[in-house]
Amino acid sequence: MSVKLKDIAEQTGFSINTVSRALRDDRRLSDATRNKIKVAAEEMGYIRNILAESMRSNKSRTIGVIFADSANPFYAEVIQGIEERARRLKYSILLINIGEQAENERKAVRLLLGRQVDGLVIAPVYKDRENLALYQSLSVPFIMVGRYIEGLKSHSILHGDAEGQAMAFEHLLRRGHKKILYIAGPKNISNTIDRMEGMKLAYEKYALQIDESYIFESSGHMDDGYRLASQALERGLFFTAVVCFNDLLAFGVLKALHEKSISVPDDMEIIGFDNLAMSRFMQPGLTTVDVPKNHLGQKAVEELVYHIEDATYPYNTIHMKPRLIHRETTLDSHIQSLKTLE
Amino acid sequence: MSVKLKDIAEQTGFSINTVSRALRDDRRLSDATRNKIKVAAEEMGYIRNILAESMRSNKSRTIGVIFADSANPFYAEVIQGIEERARRLKYSILLINIGEQAENERKAVRLLLGRQVDGLVIAPVYKDRENLALYQSLSVPFIMVGRYIEGLKSHSILHGDAEGQAMAFEHLLRRGHKKILYIAGPKNISNTIDRMEGMKLAYEKYALQIDESYIFESSGHMDDGYRLASQALERGLFFTAVVCFNDLLAFGVLKALHEKSISVPDDMEIIGFDNLAMSRFMQPGLTTVDVPKNHLGQKAVEELVYHIEDATYPYNTIHMKPRLIHRETTLDSHIQSLKTLE
DNA sequence: TTATTCTATGTTAACGTTAACCCATGAGTG
DNA sequence: CACTCATGGGTTAACGTTAACATAGAATAA
Numbered sequence: 001m002s003v004k005l006k007d008i009a010e011q012t013g014f015s016i017n018t019v020s021r022a023l024r025d026d027r028r029l030s031d032a033t034r035n036k037i038k039v040a041a042e043e044m045g046y047i048r049n050i051l052a053e054s055m056r057s058n059k060s061r062t063i064g065v066i067f068a069d070s071a072n073p074f075y076a077e078v079i080q081g082i083e084e085r086a087r088r089l090k091y092s093i094l095l096i097n098i099g100e101q102a103e104n105e106r107k108a109v110r111l112l113l114g115r116q117v118d119g120l121v122i123a124p125v126y127k128d129r130e131n132l133a134l135y136q137s138l139s140v141p142f143i144m145v146g147r148y149i150e151g152l153k154s155h156s157i158l159h160g161d162a163e164g165q166a167m168a169f170e171h172l173l174r175r176g177h178k179k180i181l182y183i184a185g186p187k188n189i190s191n192t193i194d195r196m197e198g199m200k201l202a203y204e205k206y207a208l209q210i211d212e213s214y215i216f217e218s219s220g221h222m223d224d225g226y227r228l229a230s231q232a233l234e235r236g237l238f239f240t241a242v243v244c245f246n247d248l249l250a251f252g253v254l255k256a257l258h259e260k261s262i263s264v265p266d267d268m269e270i271i272g273f274d275n276l277a278m279s280r281f282m283q284p285g286l287t288t289v290d291v292p293k294n295h296l297g298q299k300a301v302e303e304l305v306y307h308i309e310d311a312t313y314p315y316n317t318i319h320m321k322p323r324l325i326h327r328e329t330t331l332d333s334h335i336q337s338l339k340t341l342e
Numbered sequence: 343m344s345v346k347l348k349d350i351a352e353q354t355g356f357s358i359n360t361v362s363r364a365l366r367d368d369r370r371l372s373d374a375t376r377n378k379i380k381v382a383a384e385e386m387g388y389i390r391n392i393l394a395e396s397m398r399s400n401k402s403r404t405i406g407v408i409f410a411d412s413a414n415p416f417y418a419e420v421i422q423g424i425e426e427r428a429r430r431l432k433y434s435i436l437l438i439n440i441g442e443q444a445e446n447e448r449k450a451v452r453l454l455l456g457r458q459v460d461g462l463v464i465a466p467v468y469k470d471r472e473n474l475a476l477y478q479s480l481s482v483p484f485i486m487v488g489r490y491i492e493g494l495k496s497h498s499i500l501h502g503d504a505e506g507q508a509m510a511f512e513h514l515l516r517r518g519h520k521k522i523l524y525i526a527g528p529k530n531i532s533n534t535i536d537r538m539e540g541m542k543l544a545y546e547k548y549a550l551q552i553d554e555s556y557i558f559e560s561s562g563h564m565d566d567g568y569r570l571a572s573q574a575l576e577r578g579l580f581f582t583a584v585v586c587f588n589d590l591l592a593f594g595v596l597k598a599l600h601e602k603s604i605s606v607p608d609d610m611e612i613i614g615f616d617n618l619a620m621s622r623f624m625q626p627g628l629t630t631v632d633v634p635k636n637h638l639g640q641k642a643v644e645e646l647v648y649h650i651e652d653a654t655y656p657y658n659t660i661h662m663k664p665r666l667i668h669r670e671t672t673l674d675s676h677i678q679s680l681k682t683l684e
Numbered sequence: 685t686t687a688t689t690c691t692a693t694g695t696t697a698a699c700g701t702t703a704a705c706c707c708a709t710g711a712g713t714g
Numbered sequence: 715c716a717c718t719c720a721t722g723g724g725t726t727a728a729c730g731t732t733a734a735c736a737t738a739g740a741a742t743a744a
Binding site: 002047050093096110113115254281294 | 344389390391392393394396397404412413415418419421422425426429434435436437438439452455456457458481564568593594596600619620622623624625627636
């Protein structure tokens with residue numbers, strides 16, 4: 001069996017409690033005692049039983065992490081940030097994927113509560129009466145990353161969905177595009193709603209009407225981008241630019257355009273969202289809205305731990321700034337003006 | 343405070359133990375009692391304290407997962423498989439990233455042991471005397487995914503690194519390529535060694551010599567692919583094909599080639615490894631060696647749980663079959679033969 | 685009938701740790 | 715010299731659950 005405090009106590013002649021204190025660096029013990037015990041523990045290969053510690057101290061140093069899909073490159077980077085920061089702060093993370101299903105989200109929360117997590121980091125499904133009630137009565141702190149749910153927005157860290165999407169559209173509208181295809185995201189998450197809102201803001205700014213037939217719904221995956229763009233082209237829909245809910249969709253769109261021999265950005269401009277690591281390496285490099293993914297995860301944990309360690313710490317929505325990253329799927333204003341002169 | 347067994351016991355009039363049994367579906371209780379207790383538990387919003395359960399039963403239903411970087415799309419997909427299967431088997435996963443550092447790997451193992459995990463799934467650093475000793479004396483079952491370490495190969499689930507890399511090279515050598523650039527992976531992992539071995543096998547098969555100056559070391563990231571390919575070209579190194587340790591490197595290489603206006607596959611053929619989800623959407627679509635990533639993760643958990651539940655279950659290396667996926671960065675034999683006729 | 689086995693439940697202890705409280709000793713204080 | 719107080723450590727109980735054993739009554743068998 002493994003080494004326990006009891007074994008170290010017997011070995012060193014101190015009581016179990018003294019051993020426990022020594023290993024927790026309790027200053028009320030003499031240096032000599034503390035060192036003697038620590039050395040013995042090290043020699044005996046002692047590993048503290050965190051389960052027992054958690055049980056007794058009522059603090060598990062564990063954070064539950066609930067996402068739709070950890071393999072999605074966007075979430076993968078957020079999770080990376082979460083793991084990194086949690087590890088640094090001496091917390092461990094329990095990861096659960098829920099595939100955008102509100103019911104799975106509830107199950108995940110309950111499971112994690114059963115595991116006595118000290119807090120939760122969640123990318124929640126947007127609208128679900130039952131979930132709202134669940135969160136409102138939740139016994140542990142929780143932070144929502146990159147998304148929010150109505151009524152609990154103060155728990156969210158957001159990255160300017162509306163603002164970012166507006167920037168993307170403005171970049172195109174300003175330069176005269178009239179027919180822009182918008183491939184939207186899954187309808188049960190806040191990002192889809194906010195980005196749609198951003199699109200509207202941009203159109204309003206330029207006093208232009210949105211043609212609803214240019215808005216497609218999607219799951220946010222590459223295949224959908226490919227499929228929807230292909231279909232639109234095959235049906236003869238006329239457009240000069242495509243804005244995508246995220247980069248993955250844009251990858252699919254690029255593939256479709258290439259197959260139809262439509263030249264990007266000359267005949268068609270494309271803008272994504274998220275600025276995934278791969279987006280820079282696409283051919284051509286994808287113009288997109290940058291979101292600080294890793295930082296988002298780190299910040300979420302940081303805030304969460306504040307709440308865990310201080311129950312009075314207030315919840316306030318945190319906003320991060322999106323940035324439009326110009327690459328090769330759009331023409332920048334300079335080049336555009338040159339072309340206009342030709 | 344939260345509802346405990348004690349509360350349900352008081353509410354229903356049964357003993358704590360009977361309540362515990364009822365909620366665990368113990369068949370020795372009468373249906374009436376079991377139902378009454380379950381209904382009461384449900385009504386009272388009882389959530390079982392898994393920590394306490396784990397403490398007492400000496401089984402945490404937790405699996406520790408140790409990878410270099412969960413944001414790497416390859417591992418992200420493996421982890422997805424792990425999470426999926428673990429969840430289905432009622433296990434939770436604790437995730438730790440170690441960045442290919444042997445020392446971090448040791449720390450992670452110890453941390454997870456402290457958390458009383460029932461088993462580990464690891465992508466280990468290849469060669470480290472201390473780690474070998476650690477694993478040899480490990481008190482819980484462990485499965486290594488996609489990699490192995492010397493002396494413990496039976497714990498691994500592998501996907502034919504040598505075989506897959508040989509297939510890639512053979513495809514090129516068979517069709518007459520003489521100067522093939524190979525961008526290898528990080529040197530402290532088994533994949534790099536085995537894939538290098540696969541390359542050698544292919545050259546031997548065609549009785550050709552390997553020119554060491556065509557082998558570059560890398561970290562396996564996109565930037566390295568870009569940087570190394572750019573450098574090779576700038577230095578005037580002559581080659582007609584590039585084989586990459588993984589798809590990420592290939593993405594970087596494609597970018598570099600495009601910048602130099604080298605046409606793929608006509609002037610240069612490229613083969614990657616891993617068949618990431620994005621590889622199909624690259625422009626041109628990347629020819630690569632497919633590895634069943636999600637399945638690898640699922641299988642790892644499946645095997646691990648066999649070991650957890652039956653200590654006599656034997657360790658045997660499991661081999662999965664790689665497949666060469668022909669896409670647009672290579673010319674297939676048919677097209678090649680047509681070109682030859684020109 | 686009486687012994688035996690089942691069935692359904694209760695009682696007690698334990699998992700390994702930490703919290704809360706207690707107690708000796710000796711130094712410093714007035 | 716008695717008193718306080720800090721120092722260094724021990725004792726006991728508790729966290730919430732399950733394992734192991736015990737038991738009472740009913741059903742069955744001989």
